[in-house]
Amino acid sequence: MLDLIEGLPHGWDSIVFKGYERGVQLSGGQWQKLGTARALYRGAPVVLVDEPTSALDPHAEIAAFDGLWSLARTGHAVVLVTHRLAATMNADHIYVLDQGRVVEDGTHAQLMSHEDGLYRGMFTAQAAQYGHVPAAETLPHPRSAVPSDHEEAR
Structure with missing residues (x-):
């Protein structure tokens, strides 16, 4: 962060909004x-x-999450809204939203234990992009127009 600020044209005295003088x-x-x-x-x-971290490179993303989790370890409540599910693995509690409703909640381990769970399906799909799923046939199918079990339960 210090590098960012010191790299600005006027350092700590920079105005970070275009349209103003300087x-x-x-x-x-x-x-x-x-x-x-x-x-x-x-x-x-x-x-x-x-x-x-949506606009950060992978190294900066790791550093940002390290900072957030260190806040959580020192007694701060951190509420993280994200589609990057690797970031949720360290969360104390995860709420999964679908169509604006909470459809699952628990820890990462609890949510991964639900074979047909929405969280597990999304997490597995993201992990597959990095080769962390044994075979393509284990990938969940993308959501279709057919209502999911979660939607039918409403």
């Missing part, structure tokens, strides 16, 4: 880093982050 426009990843740093600096008891 204003600087940050990239998406730079804004995400700045937002995370602000949350860490303020020491807020609850930190709500929505896709905090």
Whole structure:
């Protein structure tokens, strides 16, 4: 973060909004880093982050999540909204939403134990992109127009 700030044209005195005299426009990843740093600096008891690493490279993403999980270990509540399910493995509790409703909840291990679970299907599909699934036939099929078991239960 220090490198980012010191790399700005006016360092700590930079205005990070284009349109002002001396204003600087940050990239998406730079804004995400700045937002995370602000949350860490303020020491807020609850930190709500929505896709905090979507514009970061993999190394910066790992560092960002390390920072968030360190906040959680020191007594802060971290609420993470994400589609990147690898990030949820360290969560104390996971809520899975489908069509705006909570359809599953539990720990990563609990959710992975449900053979037909939505979370397990999504997690497995993402892991398969990196070759972490034994065979293609173990991949869940994409959702179709047919209502899922979760939707029928409503």
